[in-house]
Amino acid sequence: MSEKLLRVGTTYIPVTNVILSSEWYVNKLGAELSYKDQDKAILNFANQSIFLVKSDENQSSNFFDIYGNEHFSLTFEVDGLHALEAIRNDFKQNEIRVGEIEDRGHSGKNFVFYDLDGNKFDVWSELSPTFKKLSNL
Template identity: 70%
Template structure:
Protein backbone atom coordinates (compact mmCIF):
# COMPACT_ATOMS: atom_id res chain seq x y z
CA UNK A 1 0.00 0.00 0.00
CA UNK A 2 1.50 3.30 -1.10
CA UNK A 3 -0.56 5.64 1.07
CA UNK A 4 -1.70 5.39 4.69
CA UNK A 5 -4.18 7.04 6.98
CA UNK A 6 -2.42 9.81 8.89
CA UNK A 7 -4.74 10.74 11.76
CA UNK A 8 -8.33 11.06 12.88
CA UNK A 9 -9.39 14.56 11.89
CA UNK A 10 -13.06 14.72 12.81
CA UNK A 11 -15.45 12.90 15.09
CA UNK A 12 -19.21 13.38 14.68
CA UNK A 13 -21.26 13.48 17.87
CA UNK A 14 -25.09 13.48 17.84
CA UNK A 15 -26.63 16.14 20.10
CA UNK A 16 -30.17 17.31 20.79
CA UNK A 17 -29.36 21.02 21.19
CA UNK A 18 -26.43 22.40 19.19
CA UNK A 19 -26.26 25.70 21.12
CA UNK A 20 -26.23 24.11 24.60
CA UNK A 21 -23.87 21.32 23.56
CA UNK A 22 -21.37 23.72 21.95
CA UNK A 23 -21.35 25.82 25.15
CA UNK A 24 -20.86 22.65 27.24
CA UNK A 25 -17.90 21.40 25.15
CA UNK A 26 -16.28 24.84 25.29
CA UNK A 27 -16.96 25.62 28.97
CA UNK A 28 -16.60 22.16 30.51
CA UNK A 29 -13.91 20.55 28.32
CA UNK A 30 -11.99 23.62 27.15
CA UNK A 31 -12.82 23.20 23.47
CA UNK A 32 -12.61 26.04 20.99
CA UNK A 33 -15.71 26.84 18.93
CA UNK A 34 -14.73 27.33 15.28
CA UNK A 35 -18.16 27.24 13.59
CA UNK A 36 -21.83 27.08 14.51
CA UNK A 37 -25.15 27.19 12.68
CA UNK A 38 -28.61 25.85 13.54
CA UNK A 39 -27.72 22.23 12.60
CA UNK A 40 -24.16 21.79 13.78
CA UNK A 41 -21.19 23.20 15.64
CA UNK A 42 -17.51 22.49 15.20
CA UNK A 43 -15.49 22.39 18.39
CA UNK A 44 -11.73 21.85 18.31
CA UNK A 45 -10.53 19.76 21.23
CA UNK A 46 -7.56 17.44 21.83
CA UNK A 47 -6.03 18.12 18.39
CA UNK A 48 -9.23 17.08 16.63
CA UNK A 49 -12.47 18.61 15.36
CA UNK A 50 -15.72 17.46 16.90
CA UNK A 51 -18.83 18.08 14.80
CA UNK A 52 -21.78 18.37 17.15
CA UNK A 53 -24.66 17.44 14.85
CA UNK A 54 -28.34 18.02 15.62
CA UNK A 55 -29.97 14.58 15.82
CA UNK A 56 -33.49 13.25 16.19
CA UNK A 57 -34.43 11.70 19.50
CA UNK A 58 -32.06 10.14 21.99
CA UNK A 59 -29.28 8.98 19.67
CA UNK A 60 -25.76 8.81 21.07
CA UNK A 61 -22.35 7.79 19.80
CA UNK A 62 -22.42 4.89 22.29
CA UNK A 63 -22.91 1.24 21.35
CA UNK A 64 -23.99 -1.95 23.11
CA UNK A 65 -21.35 -4.68 23.45
CA UNK A 66 -21.86 -8.45 23.30
CA UNK A 67 -22.66 -8.52 27.06
CA UNK A 68 -25.38 -5.88 26.74
CA UNK A 69 -23.26 -3.09 28.26
CA UNK A 70 -23.37 0.42 26.81
CA UNK A 71 -19.88 1.49 25.70
CA UNK A 72 -18.03 4.60 24.62
CA UNK A 73 -16.46 4.81 21.19
CA UNK A 74 -13.69 7.30 21.93
CA UNK A 75 -10.84 7.46 24.44
CA UNK A 76 -8.95 10.63 25.33
CA UNK A 77 -5.41 10.34 26.74
CA UNK A 78 -3.78 12.35 29.49
CA UNK A 79 -0.14 12.48 30.56
CA UNK A 80 0.03 9.92 33.38
CA UNK A 81 -1.87 8.85 36.47
CA UNK A 82 -1.51 12.18 38.30
CA UNK A 83 -3.01 14.01 35.32
CA UNK A 84 -5.85 11.45 35.18
CA UNK A 85 -6.66 12.00 38.86
CA UNK A 86 -6.49 15.79 38.45
CA UNK A 87 -8.79 15.93 35.42
CA UNK A 88 -11.19 13.50 37.10
CA UNK A 89 -11.43 15.88 40.05
CA UNK A 90 -11.73 18.92 37.74
CA UNK A 91 -14.58 17.26 35.84
CA UNK A 92 -16.42 16.45 39.08
CA UNK A 93 -16.06 20.05 40.29
CA UNK A 94 -17.34 21.27 36.92
CA UNK A 95 -20.49 19.17 37.35
CA UNK A 96 -19.66 16.68 34.60
CA UNK A 97 -21.13 13.21 35.08
CA UNK A 98 -18.06 10.99 35.66
CA UNK A 99 -17.52 7.40 36.71
CA UNK A 100 -14.91 6.18 39.14
CA UNK A 101 -11.27 5.71 38.19
CA UNK A 102 -10.97 2.06 37.14
CA UNK A 103 -8.33 -0.62 36.89
CA UNK A 104 -9.48 -2.63 33.88
CA UNK A 105 -6.71 -5.22 34.10
CA UNK A 106 -4.44 -3.61 31.52
CA UNK A 107 -1.72 -0.99 32.00
CA UNK A 108 -3.03 2.43 32.96
CA UNK A 109 -6.20 3.62 34.62
CA UNK A 110 -9.38 4.96 33.07
CA UNK A 111 -12.64 6.71 33.81
CA UNK A 112 -15.73 7.43 31.75
CA UNK A 113 -17.59 10.73 31.50
CA UNK A 114 -20.74 11.87 29.69
CA UNK A 115 -21.83 14.97 27.83
CA UNK A 116 -25.31 16.55 28.10
CA UNK A 117 -26.84 13.97 25.75
CA UNK A 118 -25.31 10.89 27.40
CA UNK A 119 -22.50 10.44 24.84
CA UNK A 120 -19.86 8.55 26.80
CA UNK A 121 -16.13 9.15 26.51
CA UNK A 122 -13.21 7.36 28.14
CA UNK A 123 -10.10 9.00 29.59
CA UNK A 124 -6.91 6.93 29.89
CA UNK A 125 -3.68 7.63 31.77
CA UNK A 126 -1.46 7.22 28.73
CA UNK A 127 0.80 4.19 29.20
CA UNK A 128 3.92 5.66 27.61
CA UNK A 129 4.40 8.09 30.49
CA UNK A 130 2.72 6.21 33.28
CA UNK A 131 5.20 3.81 34.91
CA UNK A 132 3.86 3.77 38.51
CA UNK A 133 0.31 2.44 38.23
CA UNK A 134 0.43 -0.64 40.41
Protein backbone atom coordinates in the same frame (compact mmCIF):
# COMPACT_ATOMS: atom_id res chain seq x y z
CA MET B 1 -0.87 0.63 -1.22
CA SER B 2 1.86 3.04 -0.23
CA GLU B 3 -0.28 5.68 1.51
CA LYS B 4 -1.43 5.15 5.09
CA LEU B 5 -4.06 6.72 7.29
CA LEU B 6 -2.17 9.12 9.54
CA ARG B 7 -4.65 10.27 12.15
CA VAL B 8 -8.30 10.74 12.99
CA GLY B 9 -9.11 14.30 11.98
CA THR B 10 -12.79 14.64 12.84
CA THR B 11 -15.23 12.91 15.14
CA TYR B 12 -19.01 13.40 14.79
CA ILE B 13 -21.16 13.40 17.91
CA PRO B 14 -24.99 13.47 17.92
CA VAL B 15 -26.60 16.12 20.12
CA THR B 16 -30.18 17.30 20.55
CA ASN B 17 -29.39 21.00 21.02
CA VAL B 18 -26.35 22.33 19.15
CA ILE B 19 -26.35 25.67 20.99
CA LEU B 20 -26.46 24.20 24.53
CA SER B 21 -24.09 21.37 23.69
CA SER B 22 -21.49 23.59 22.07
CA GLU B 23 -21.57 25.88 25.13
CA TRP B 24 -21.16 22.81 27.37
CA TYR B 25 -18.12 21.57 25.43
CA VAL B 26 -16.55 25.04 25.45
CA ASN B 27 -17.24 25.75 29.13
CA LYS B 28 -16.74 22.28 30.60
CA LEU B 29 -14.02 20.78 28.39
CA GLY B 30 -12.23 23.89 27.12
CA ALA B 31 -13.09 23.29 23.47
CA GLU B 32 -12.57 26.11 20.98
CA LEU B 33 -15.65 26.91 18.89
CA SER B 34 -14.79 27.51 15.24
CA TYR B 35 -18.27 27.37 13.66
CA LYS B 36 -21.90 27.06 14.75
CA ASP B 37 -25.34 27.11 13.14
CA GLN B 38 -28.65 25.46 14.10
CA ASP B 39 -27.64 22.05 12.75
CA LYS B 40 -23.98 21.69 13.69
CA ALA B 41 -21.06 23.11 15.60
CA ILE B 42 -17.38 22.59 14.89
CA LEU B 43 -15.16 22.44 17.94
CA ASN B 44 -11.41 22.05 18.22
CA PHE B 45 -9.91 20.27 21.19
CA ALA B 46 -7.78 17.23 21.99
CA ASN B 47 -5.92 17.81 18.71
CA GLN B 48 -8.87 17.18 16.43
CA SER B 49 -12.13 18.62 15.18
CA ILE B 50 -15.31 17.53 16.87
CA PHE B 51 -18.56 18.08 14.95
CA LEU B 52 -21.68 18.27 17.09
CA VAL B 53 -24.54 17.28 14.78
CA LYS B 54 -28.19 17.97 15.60
CA SER B 55 -29.93 14.62 15.97
CA ASP B 56 -33.18 13.19 17.25
CA GLU B 57 -33.55 12.57 20.98
CA ASN B 58 -32.26 9.30 22.42
CA GLN B 59 -29.38 9.10 19.95
CA SER B 60 -25.80 8.83 21.13
CA SER B 61 -22.43 7.68 19.95
CA ASN B 62 -22.55 4.83 22.49
CA PHE B 63 -23.03 1.21 21.50
CA PHE B 64 -23.69 -2.10 23.24
CA ASP B 65 -21.47 -5.19 23.06
CA ILE B 66 -22.83 -8.72 22.77
CA TYR B 67 -23.13 -8.91 26.57
CA GLY B 68 -25.29 -5.80 26.81
CA ASN B 69 -22.54 -3.53 28.18
CA GLU B 70 -22.67 0.07 26.97
CA HIS B 71 -19.43 1.27 25.39
CA PHE B 72 -17.94 4.61 24.45
CA SER B 73 -16.66 5.18 20.94
CA LEU B 74 -13.91 7.62 21.84
CA THR B 75 -11.02 7.60 24.33
CA PHE B 76 -9.11 10.74 25.29
CA GLU B 77 -5.55 10.43 26.58
CA VAL B 78 -3.78 12.28 29.39
CA ASP B 79 -0.15 12.04 30.46
CA GLY B 80 -0.09 9.84 33.55
CA LEU B 81 -2.14 8.82 36.56
CA HIS B 82 -1.72 12.19 38.28
CA ALA B 83 -3.15 13.95 35.21
CA LEU B 84 -6.02 11.43 35.09
CA GLU B 85 -6.90 12.07 38.73
CA ALA B 86 -6.62 15.85 38.29
CA ILE B 87 -8.85 16.02 35.22
CA ARG B 88 -11.43 13.75 36.85
CA ASN B 89 -11.50 16.08 39.87
CA ASP B 90 -11.86 19.09 37.55
CA PHE B 91 -14.73 17.38 35.75
CA LYS B 92 -16.47 16.62 39.05
CA GLN B 93 -16.07 20.26 40.17
CA ASN B 94 -17.55 21.34 36.81
CA GLU B 95 -20.53 19.05 37.48
CA ILE B 96 -19.71 16.66 34.66
CA ARG B 97 -21.07 13.15 35.20
CA VAL B 98 -18.00 10.93 35.72
CA GLY B 99 -17.37 7.30 36.60
CA GLU B 100 -14.83 5.90 39.03
CA ILE B 101 -11.18 5.43 38.09
CA GLU B 102 -10.84 1.83 36.89
CA ASP B 103 -8.10 -0.72 36.43
CA ARG B 104 -9.16 -2.61 33.30
CA GLY B 105 -6.29 -5.08 33.31
CA HIS B 106 -4.04 -3.26 30.83
CA SER B 107 -1.47 -0.53 31.35
CA GLY B 108 -2.78 2.67 32.84
CA LYS B 109 -6.15 3.49 34.35
CA ASN B 110 -9.34 4.93 32.94
CA PHE B 111 -12.59 6.66 33.82
CA VAL B 112 -15.65 7.54 31.78
CA PHE B 113 -17.63 10.76 31.52
CA TYR B 114 -20.82 11.86 29.78
CA ASP B 115 -21.97 14.96 27.91
CA LEU B 116 -25.45 16.55 28.09
CA ASP B 117 -26.93 13.97 25.69
CA GLY B 118 -25.44 10.95 27.44
CA ASN B 119 -22.62 10.45 24.95
CA LYS B 120 -20.12 8.35 26.90
CA PHE B 121 -16.39 9.06 26.60
CA ASP B 122 -13.33 7.43 28.09
CA VAL B 123 -10.16 9.01 29.51
CA TRP B 124 -6.98 6.93 29.70
CA SER B 125 -3.88 7.73 31.73
CA GLU B 126 -1.49 6.57 29.01
CA LEU B 127 -0.45 9.04 26.35
CA SER B 128 0.45 7.27 23.12
CA PRO B 129 4.24 7.22 22.57
CA THR B 130 3.94 8.68 19.06
CA PHE B 131 1.90 11.65 20.24
CA LYS B 132 4.15 12.16 23.25
CA LYS B 133 7.19 12.26 20.95
CA LEU B 134 5.52 14.65 18.48
CA SER B 135 4.35 16.93 21.30
CA ASN B 136 7.70 16.92 23.11
CA LEU B 137 5.97 15.92 26.36
